[in-house]
Amino acid sequence: MLKRIRALMIKEFLALLKDKRSRVVVFVPPILQLLVFGYAATFDLSRIPFAVYNEDTGAAARDLVARFSASPNFRQVAVFTHEEEITPQVDAKRVLLVLHIGREFSRELLRGRPGPVQVIVDGRNSNTAAILLGYVNTIVAAFNADWQQRTGGAAALASLEFRAWFNPNLLSRWFIVPGIVGLLTLVVTTLVTALSVAREREQGTFDQLLVTPFRPGEILLGKALPGFIIGFFEASLIILLATLWFQIPLRGSLVTLYVGLFCFLISTVGMGLMISSLAVTQQQGLLGAFLFLVPSILLSGFATPIANMPPWVQQVTYLNPMRYFLVILRGVFLQGTPFHLLLDQFWPMALIGLVNLLLATYLFRHRLY
Amino acid sequence: MNPGSNPEDASQAPVRGGSRARLRGLLRKEFYQILRDPSSLAIAFLLPLVLLLIFGYGVSLDAEHVPVALVVELPSPDTASFTSGFQQSRYFVPVFQRNLVEAEQALLNRRVMAIVHLRSDFARRLRQPGGAPIQVIVNGVDANTARLILGYVQGVWQKWLQREALARGETLAMPIQLEQRVWFNSELRSRNFLVPGLIAIIMTLIGALLTALVMAREWERGTMEALLVTPVTMREVLLGKLVPYFILGMGGMALSVGMGVWLFGVPLRGSVWVLFAAAALFLLAALGMGLLISTVSKNQFVAGQLAIITTFLPAFILSGFIFDIGSMPRIVQWLTHVLAASYFVAILQTVFLAGNVWSVILPNALALLLMAAFFLGVSRRKLRRRLE
Numbered sequence: 001m002l003k004r005i006r007a008l009m010i011k012e013f014l015a016l017l018k019d020k021r022s023r024v025v026v027f028v029p030p031i032l033q034l035l036v037f038g039y040a041a042t043f044d045l046s047r048i049p050f051a052v053y054n055e056d057t058g059a060a061a062r063d064l065v066a067r068f069s070a071s072p073n074f075r076q077v078a079v080f081t082h083e084e085e086i087t088p089q090v091d092a093k094r095v096l097l098v099l100h101i102g103r104e105f106s107r108e109l110l111r112g113r114p115g116p117v118q119v120i121v122d123g124r125n126s127n128t129a130a131i132l133l134g135y136v137n138t139i140v141a142a143f144n145a146d147w148q149q150r151t152g153g154a155a156a157l158a159s160l161e162f163r164a165w166f167n168p169n170l171l172s173r174w175f176i177v178p179g180i181v182g183l184l185t186l187v188v189t190t191l192v193t194a195l196s197v198a199r200e201r202e203q204g205t206f207d208q209l210l211v212t213p214f215r216p217g218e219i220l221l222g223k224a225l226p227g228f229i230i231g232f233f234e235a236s237l238i239i240l241l242a243t244l245w246f247q248i249p250l251r252g253s254l255v256t257l258y259v260g261l262f263c264f265l266i267s268t269v270g271m272g273l274m275i276s277s278l279a280v281t282q283q284q285g286l287l288g289a290f291l292f293l294v295p296s297i298l299l300s301g302f303a304t305p306i307a308n309m310p311p312w313v314q315q316v317t318y319l320n321p322m323r324y325f326l327v328i329l330r331g332v333f334l335q336g337t338p339f340h341l342l343l344d345q346f347w348p349m350a351l352i353g354l355v356n357l358l359l360a361t362y363l364f365r366h367r368l369y
Numbered sequence: 370m371n372p373g374s375n376p377e378d379a380s381q382a383p384v385r386g387g388s389r390a391r392l393r394g395l396l397r398k399e400f401y402q403i404l405r406d407p408s409s410l411a412i413a414f415l416l417p418l419v420l421l422l423i424f425g426y427g428v429s430l431d432a433e434h435v436p437v438a439l440v441v442e443l444p445s446p447d448t449a450s451f452t453s454g455f456q457q458s459r460y461f462v463p464v465f466q467r468n469l470v471e472a473e474q475a476l477l478n479r480r481v482m483a484i485v486h487l488r489s490d491f492a493r494r495l496r497q498p499g500g501a502p503i504q505v506i507v508n509g510v511d512a513n514t515a516r517l518i519l520g521y522v523q524g525v526w527q528k529w530l531q532r533e534a535l536a537r538g539e540t541l542a543m544p545i546q547l548e549q550r551v552w553f554n555s556e557l558r559s560r561n562f563l564v565p566g567l568i569a570i571i572m573t574l575i576g577a578l579l580t581a582l583v584m585a586r587e588w589e590r591g592t593m594e595a596l597l598v599t600p601v602t603m604r605e606v607l608l609g610k611l612v613p614y615f616i617l618g619m620g621g622m623a624l625s626v627g628m629g630v631w632l633f634g635v636p637l638r639g640s641v642w643v644l645f646a647a648a649a650l651f652l653l654a655a656l657g658m659g660l661l662i663s664t665v666s667k668n669q670f671v672a673g674q675l676a677i678i679t680t681f682l683p684a685f686i687l688s689g690f691i692f693d694i695g696s697m698p699r700i701v702q703w704l705t706h707v708l709a710a711s712y713f714v715a716i717l718q719t720v721f722l723a724g725n726v727w728s729v730i731l732p733n734a735l736a737l738l739l740m741a742a743f744f745l746g747v748s749r750r751k752l753r754r755r756l757e
Contacts, residue, residue, distance in 0.1 A: 019668065019670075019671070021666060021668070021671045022668075022670060022671055022674070025671055025674040025675055025678065026674070029678045033678070033682060036687070036701060036704060037682070037686050037687075039697065039698050039700075039701050040686055040687050040692060040697045040698075040701045040704075040705075041686050041692050042692060042696060042697070043512065043513040043516075043692065043693075044512070044696065045693055045695075045696045046696045047695065047696065048695065048696075049695070064545070088728070090552060091723060091726040091728065091729070092726065092728035092729055093715070093719075093729055096695075109544055114544060114545065114546035115544065115545055115546065116546055116548065117545050117546065117547050117548070118547075118548045118549075118550065119547065119548070119549055119550070120550050120551075120552060121549070121550070121551045121552065122552060122553065123551035123552055123553045123554030123555065123557060123562075123722070124553050124554065124562060124718045124719065124722050124723060125562050125689070125693065125718065126430075126551075126554050126557040126558060126559045126561060126562050127430045127513075127559055127562070127691070128693045129551055129554070129557055130430075130517065130520075130557055131513070131516065133520075133549060133551075134516055134517075134519075134520045136547070136549075137520065137523065137547070140545050140547055141523075143544070143545060144544045144545055147544040148544065158451075158491075158495060158500045158501040158502070158503050158526075158530075159500055159501075159502055159503065160502075160503050160505055160522065160523065160526055161502050161503065161504050161505065162505050162507070162519060163504070163505065163506050163507070164506075164507050164508075164509030164512075164515055165476065165506060165507070165508055165509055166508065166509050166510050167509030167510055167512055167515070168509065170509050170512040170515050170516055171512055172512040172513050174510075174512065175510060175511050175512050175513070183682070187677065187678075187682065191673070191674055191677060195669075195670055195673055199669070199670060202669075281406055281408070282582065282586075282669040282670070282673060283406060283408050283409070283582045283586070283669075284406070284408045285673075286578065286581075286582065286673040286676070286677075287408045287411060287412055287416075287578065289673075289677065290416070290574060290578060290677070290681070291416065291419065293677070293681065294420060294570075294574070294681060295419075295420070295423055297685070298423070298424055298427070298428055298685075299423065299427055299428075303691050303692075304428045304429060304430050304691075305430075305432065305511060305514055307432070307434075307435075307482075307514075308429040308430065308431060308432055308433070309426075309427045309428070309429065310426055310427070313423070313426055313427040316423075316427075327479075330510050334510050335477065335510065337477075341477075341478065
């Protein structure tokens with residue numbers, strides 16, 4: 001039996017990799033994508049173009065503007081002298097932020113009264129706008145504290161001391177890159193497996209395979225193992241790059257990470273084969289792969305937290321293997337979460353995988369149409 | 370030529386209407402093929418329906434009801450006045466915890482996202498110079514959410530300072546009185562920018578999926594060779610593939626926009642015509658790219674792989690849909706310029722939320738036009754009446 005599975009595996013690998021173009025599209029893009037996305041996918045803003053509309057000539061106003069220009073998050077690109085200049089520049093996306101300091105600003109401050117400052121933010125991307133307002137508030141709070149100290153005003157009753165665990169500088173890259181490990185592993189294994197049965201169906205060779213003495217379980221293993229091995233190999237490469245190239249701290253144990261990877265691969269290979277055995281043509285296989293991939297990624301907590309989703313969608317995400325793997329990846333990479341705390345993440349993936357593999361085996365012989 | 374098997378074909382009548390008739394024949398064949406394998410129809414209509422429903426409801430960056438542990442070592446009226454701010458805030462679901470160790474355990478297990486810690490000397494140090502320190506620990510793994518939480522905590526703290534000052538008959542004079550105005554999306558509703566972005570992603574998928582396999586399928590099944598012996602020109606083959614899928618794609622677009630406006634309540638401030646003109650340009654570029662992939666790979670497996678790799682993930686991460694393009698490194702910013710989706714996202718977000726801003730629409734539409742011309746032109750050149 002082992003010999004037969006081995007023969008099937010060799011055939012699968014040959015079918016996948018004998019063509020040079022197939023070899024290239026299986027191995028090169030994930031690495032390139034990690035490099036590009038690792039740099040691209042960040043919520044941290046830098047060099048935000050902003051404009052100053054300063055009607056005040058006092059020193060306090062100059063100080064406030066200087067604090068914005070000196071920040072690495074902001075880049076001053078224009079100085080407005082008329083109110084009419086604001087709308088066209090914001091509309092055309094040339095500036096994302098306008099800092100408008102009123103005429104009486106410095107004088108009011110010196111009189112001990114609040115000085116009016118207005119900020120206008122482009123809200124077309126509301127997340128960018130929210131982060132940007134956070135930066136603005138930080139700069140304004142620092143200005144306020146310094147001004148109160150200099151003028152000897154009453155100090156605040158209580159002060160906040162912030163500390164962020166696991167990611168002290170709140171770099172969003174530390175959050176995203178472990179996610180990309182899961183993302184690319186998911187895409188690669190689904191692709192390799194989702195078309196494998198559909199291709200044979202379309203070419204008619206699957207019927208030939210079914211009349212050989214192979215049992216469905218053996219055909220399944222022969223189909224599943226290549227996807228599993230390729231996924232395992234590529235995931236290892238991506239994990240290596242994440243730690244060495246992007247310098248993401250790997251605080252937990254590799255054993256925990258690889259147990260997670262193992263369960264995850266079972267689930268994605270199972271999903272891929274299930275889709276493939278349902279499909280009659282490769283186009284259907286591809287459509288199925290997309291209908292599985294896109295929701296798995298968007299509902300995994302990769303970019304938008306699961307906690308923000310409405311309760312019924314949160315229930316749906318329990319069916320998504322990627323959800324569990326992301327918890328494991330981020331836990332092991334950043335928090336150093338020990339094995340026993342992740343048990344609840346391991347078994348659902350293995351279960352999803354086994355159910356799908358069994359379904360796929362059944363569908364090999366009992367096609368729906 | 371074998372006129373025997375193709376009697377009504379244009380081999381005898383190249384003079385008048387030949388090209389028209391051939392094209393009509395090709396179109397009819399393609400429509401039959403679409404109807405026979407319903408997956409094309411599913412791509413155009415089921416895909417947008419399912420994706421928009423899931424993401425329109427599911428994807429949100431607005432953190433609300435964040436579980437936060439409040440550790441009050443020595444309860445007093447002062448601590449109660451501070452913590453009441455958390456109970457009233459819609460951003461927080463406070464969980465009271467007796468000691469810091471328990472709270473830290475909860476933070477580790479992700480049961481709470483943050484800890485607010487008031488030490489036993491809080492009430493005493495409140496009236497002393499320097500004030501009382503309030504310790505805030507946040508789980509920084511999700512840096513974006515962590516930053517939002519810090520902002521919310523700051524808000525609660527400032528409101529509390531103001532309340533305390535009022536209670537003592539003072540006015541708390543913050544030197545800067547900041548007035549924030551967010552244009553186009555004043556409540557910062559993330560759905561308003563995610564839904565237009567999603568439409569761009571869905572259209573990218575539709576465009577590539579519809580056409581990526583069609584040419585490769587003809588090569589793989591050998592029907593391309595059959596087509597080559599007929600008098601059809603390559604231009605007609607290309608048009609015959611393009612027109613049906615263009616119609617399907619625009620149908621998908623109409624469905625997506627309708628759902629965005631009527632189901633999700635995203636404001637459409639610009640003109641519908643501008644939106645659909647831009648969508649037509651984008652669809653031409655996307656279909657052209659799919660045709661190019663299909664023409665070059667001649668093998669459905671490679672074509673499918675290329676379609677997935679070059680469309681969904683780049684459109685998701687590099688188009689400005691979620692991540693700000695301006696904050697990416699220069700090289701990556703250059704890469705976004707070869708991505709049709711990034712121009713389409715810019716147009717969609719502007720037309721939906723800001724209106725007909727021509728200074729945004731025209732340059733991006735021009736870029737889409739160039740990309741469509743490029744992809745269709747290259748497909749036309751790559752598609753030769755030749756066997757290898």
